[in-house]
Amino acid sequence: MCMAYTLLMTYTIAVEGLQKSYGANPALTGVDLHVPKGSVHALLGPNGAGKSTTVKVLATLVAPDAGRVVVAGHDVTEEPAAVRRVISLTGQHAAVDEVLTGRENLVMMARLRHASRAEARAAADRLLARFDLLDAADRRVGTYSGGTARRLDIALSLVGEPQVLFLDEPTTGLDPRSRRDVWAAVEELAGSGVTVLLTTQYLEEADRLADRITVLAGGEVAAEGTADELKSRIGGETVQLVLPDAAALSAALTAVDGRARIDEAGLSLHVTTDGSAAAVRDLLALMAARDVPVERIAVHRPSLDDVFLALTGPRGVVAA
Amino acid sequence: MTVMTEVGTLIGRSVRHTARSVDATIVAIVLPVMILLTFVYVLGGAIDTGTDYLTYVVPGIVVLCAAHGSAMTATSVNHDLTTGMVDRIRSLPVVGASLLVGHVVAGVLRNLVSTAVVIAVAVLLGFRPAASPLDWVLTTGLLALFMAAFGAIAAAWGLFVRGPEAAGALAFVLLFLPYVSSAFVPPETMPAVLRGFAAHQPTTPVVETLRALLLGGAESSPAVPAVLWCAGLLVAGVAAAGALFRRRTS
Known part of the structure; x- marks a missing residue:
């Protein structure tokens, strides 16, 4: 008692x-x-x-x-x-x-x-x-x-x-x-x-x-x-790069020295950034310099979905 | 006293349900009346019971009405179990079984009303009971005990099965129980196996006792077996319902 x-x-x-x-x-x-x-x-x-x-x-x-x-x-x-x-x-x-x-x-x-x-x-x-x-x-x-x-x-x-x-x-x-x-x-x-x-x-x-x-x-x-x-447990804002094929995805991952999470099914790369316009511009410049074709980009604020999937879901798959 | 308030509140709830589910109430009254009409006017002419067939069959119809009506308790208990009402009641400072008592008692009240309507229709058709006021009181008491017993069994069945369809199936079982009894024809005319069943199932002594109470001859009626059957079924039903209530809610 x-x-x-x-x-x-x-x-x-x-x-x-x-x-x-x-x-x-x-x-x-x-x-x-x-x-x-x-x-x-x-x-x-x-x-x-x-x-x-x-x-x-x-x-x-x-x-x-x-x-x-x-x-x-x-x-x-x-x-x-x-x-x-x-x-x-x-x-x-x-x-x-x-x-x-x-x-x-x-x-x-x-x-x-x-x-x-x-x-x-x-x-x-x-x-x-x-x-x-x-x-x-x-x-x-x-x-x-x-x-x-x-x-x-x-x-x-x-x-x-x-x-x-x-x-x-x-x-x-x-x-x-x-x-x-x-x-x-x-x-x-x-x-x-x-x-x-x-x-x-x-x-x-x-x-x-x-x-x-x-x-x-x-x-x-x-x-x-x-x-x-x-x-905050899963980091700050991320920039999502959508790529046309698996080869481009692989090239993009190399370009950022592997410091990103990839979604192979969705052909996209998620790079953690500080959320500034400069960071996005630098990232795109880096991809252009390596001739990596980027189809679309999206800036992604972390949601509880990310937390939820990171904690409870299969690894390596990131919420859209 | 607080338990009485709880039970009273829950009886009030079930009574409101009955008053508002007009279709269910109509079925509970119309079905026995249709069966009464069928037996008296379609089949009755060919059935020889040695007496006026309407007079013979009315106690049987009354018991059929009571049995069938009691079965409806299974559906309402099952509904409360599957819709979360049972959990809500159990998270209150209330004796959980009050909910079952409420359903069974409201079922008895409902069935007494529907059997009264069925008897009234029978009187319109020419049924002439010879019962004294005391006989009517005893008739009501025996029917209430019968309804409580079958209501408790129905509550247990409603707690035992998964869904409303299975819960509703009990109505058909209880609807057919009076067929293999002395309700519609004397059991002496049945094959030996059915005759044995008819002699050893609860509706036969209940029907015979009602017949004696309503029409005379009470001194030779199987009142004691009738009451023992009902009391036994009531105890068994309450025990089963209590055990199942604990099992389904833990």
């Missing part, structure tokens, strides 16, 4: 050495996670990386095999009921009741959190207003657009004012407009002091919403940091 107490003082979510297997299949082989109070933390990773399993353990739905998992000062295996009182989970599917109206969904959730009828109705009114759902409040959820249903889903998870919110892939399957709606909702939460852990396979989403990002791959942590820290 001593360690739990120390973690409680510092972090709202503290995970150390978390392991979980389903039968013979290891889902998590050792995950550490530390999320301070009031921050938004993203778990980023491809399908099967262990994002949902981590959230399920944190939300007390699945028992860990090994490791220490403390949420808001309560150990998930020792005090699951105490954890459930302060958390809220929004799963991968919008777990809203499609037959009920938006308002009825909110009242039901409030009643399940032991609010009186009057309190439940008041909470529903507040959340409908806060998430811009008043127009849709008395229609059945089955008639909602995907984005509206997800906004209701997030509003539902705030019933009872949880301290910790788990959002498991909140925008998967949404169109770009709905995704922006959900982002606005999450940003709205971030300002309210709630601690948010969200999982996503969209780098743009993690970049935009999260204070810090943990990259999961194959059941373990591949990297952790702010979006900027992760980007």
Whole structure:
């Protein structure tokens, strides 16, 4: 309990050495996670990386095999009921009741959190207003657009004012407009002091919403940091040279003394530069001097995609 | 008391579902009525039960309606499991099984309404029950117990199968169970194997007891086997549903 107490003082979510297997299949082989109070933390990773399993353990739905998992000062295996009182989970599917109206969904959730009828109705009114759902409040959820249903889903998870919110892939399957709606909702939460852990396979989403990002791959942590820290791990800006054939690609690589990453399938060369116009001009002059035919060039700022692929994908292939 | 609020809230949810899924409710009422009409007016003329066939068959139709209606619980439980509602409920400070209790209890209420409609239609067709008020209370009680038992089994089935199609298949099984009982024809007319099955399956004593309650002759009815069958199935269904709920959610 001593360690739990120390973690409680510092972090709202503290995970150390978390392991979980389903039968013979290891889902998590050792995950550490530390999320301070009031921050938004993203778990980023491809399908099967262990994002949902981590959230399920944190939300007390699945028992860990090994490791220490403390949420808001309560150990998930020792005090699951105490954890459930302060958390809220929004799963991968919008777990809203499609037959009920938006308002009825909110009242039901409030009643399940032991609010009186009057309190439940008041909470529903507040959340409908806060998430811009008043127009849709008395229609059945089955008639909602995907984005509206997800906004209701997030509003539902705030019933009872949880301290910790788990959002498991909140925008998967949404169109770009709905995704922006959900982002606005999450940003709205971030300002309210709630601690948010969200999982996503969209780098743009993690970049935009999260204070810090943990990259999961194959059941373990591949990297952790702010979006900027992760980007800086793979260098500054790159200039991409697209070449007509493999011979030209090889000649171009020789011209820069091999100091570049190549994408053989895309016939392109990625040279790290300081991002200045002079550097681009020098590079093109070098290619011209060696008679290397360059078809097109592009200046490429590092994105989280690059980080993601560098950390989790096959080596040597660079994101477009 | 908080558990009662939870269960009450979830029963309210399931009742709203029923009230709003008009098509499902119509099927639950129209199907037994169609079967009633078919048996009475198409097949009934050729079936000799020694009594007026309408009078003979109505208790059987009532049980068929109750069994078929209970099966719908499998689909609703499966839907909650596959759409994440179960996970959402389980991450709340709520007893997770409240969700199952809500489904089963709402199913009993729904089925009592649809069987009442079926009995009303039968009365319009000329069915004349001779039941006393106490008999009606006992009839309602026995039907509620039967519906709870089959509802619990349906909940377990809904937790056991992967998708809604398989969950819905239970309705057909439960729809056919009354056929091999004394519901439509006396089992004495069946081949020995089926007769043995009919004598040892739950719908036969339930149908016979209802017949006795509605039409008289209660003293010789198999009420004790009927209640034991239902209670046993209820216990088995609850145990199976509880075990499957834990398995599917860990």
